[in-house]
Amino acid sequence: MPDRRVMLLALGLVAASSLFLLWNLRGPVAYILDLRAEKLAVLVLVGASAGASTVVFQTVAMNRLLTPGIVGFDALFVFLQTMLVMGMGSAQMLALPPVPKFVVEAALMTGLAVALFGLILRKGAGDVIRMILTGVIIGTLLRALAGFAQRLLDPSEFAVLQQASVASFNALDDRLIGIAAVLLGLAFVLCLRLAGRLDVAALGRDKARTLGLRYDRFVLLALCVVSVMVAVSTALVGPVVFLGLLAASLAQATLRDHRHAVLIPAAALIGALILVVGQTAFERLFGLQSSLAIVVEFAGGLVFLALVLRRPT
Template sequence: MTDKRSLLLFVLLVLSCTLFLLWNLRAPMGFILSLRLTKLAALCVVGGAIGTATVLFQTIAANRMLTPGIVGFDALFVFIQTMLVLTLGGIGFAGLPSLAQFGIETFVLVATALALFSVLLRKGADDILRLVLTGVILGVLLRGLAGLAQRLLDPSEFAIVQQASFATFSGVNQNQLVIASLILILCFGVAMRMARFLDIVALGRNVALPLGLDYDRVVFAALGLVALLVATSTALVGPITFLGLLASSLAHAALPTWRHAKLLPAAAMIGATILVAGQFVFERLLGLQSTLTVIVEFAGGLLFLFLVLRRPKP
């Protein structure tokens, strides 16, 4: 039954991608297909990366209501954009090579996340709650600092920061996309090799240690994958906080299993399907632009409130 549901998720993803590529395709077909393929690849890469990272993070935190974004990735991304514009100016920021900007953003996001993980969990990987709370407070601090710095910008520079601070799939650089795709493939492959260890991690530290698992090592490795996946996808298109919550929740609902070898691909496929199908509806059917991320965040926020407020089963 699980394999049939996984196959259905794959079929839905393929159908969404086919509709996105071929719907209302007109001449010049080659040029239009190249643009659509680039955007489609970005949608799949970001959806797959965030879906995979969220399942990993929820397993480590032993909480299905959390997402990696709660650690403050989105706030740090906005802070980086603000400081780049404040330091370089609007013209300097616009003239910054795309690969250099992508590299700076990815490096800072990954380095900050790894520093946070290593400092807070240096005594062991059993204090995830302190990590999450610190991430929330750090996010609030960075938002405040970004808001203060934005007051020093002139209106045109502030507009640049605002535009760069929201997720967009239009005009994705192909070189950045290739790098992000390679990182996703590498991280996903490592996560799948760790799947059987993650199954044991999900049982909890007190159960995993007597079973002979190097619990701390597995958790640190998984957190490194989370940092790399979220940092890369955020640097590529911008922050999407609640997409992972949607993908992970739907993956657990579609595949009632504890095996990460099934959950990780399911969450990746669902995350990609949400973005591709959503972009198809808004862009092809409704003729709207730059509204998908708003809807995803709204739906994810509602789901988060539902998970927080629902009564636990007796």
């Protein structure tokens, strides 16, 4: 039977989604509902994948301060957009077919992340920290290269690049939403199937191996699932680095439960709630005068600082 707290979060998401869809609904109802439903699907997909992937990543990394974005997905995404604008020009980049562009970007980010994980962890999952540090260094290098290339762009092309590099939940192709829903849905189901083994992995490498878990192989599998979720969501809307940390931290603080069968869906629901409630507020109350991604990053950054500075109990 599903946990009661998870059910309450699910009901909260249903209520927030209904408010998002039906608030001040006027004019051509069918057309407006269709547009809002597409945006709602993106918000739920991105928020849920961020929350679930962060819980899994923190478990295999044995650190509650980390988020998958620290490995450099956001830097790689911005670098790819910069190279496209620099090599093709902003007009041709904007004219690229959205589906092939999305698939190539998601596949490239996933492939590079899996290659990094496999290369560093080939001698065992005890090198997870070294893998994370390598990802941080690669991300710093990509940001530096992207920054250098951006200085060579015309102001008009730089403006297009800035818009393409910032997370946006508006005007997405419904075909992209369908592909992302399938990939993220399969990854989320796999996360739930791994929940029991994640409970064992959270005990540490030595204890997990004593209990019969093939720890090294399992960690690599979990990181591959995380890579798919982060790469697909980043290719879909752009980088939102601290959303997962915010959702995972709220799930752990409110539920105080170590079971991943509860933590993973709770973090996914909280991540989706944050985006749906935030987008509803910005669109209905503030008239899109603020950027949801910027506010989420700011709040996530504050949570990160609070976790770092908090004294151990």
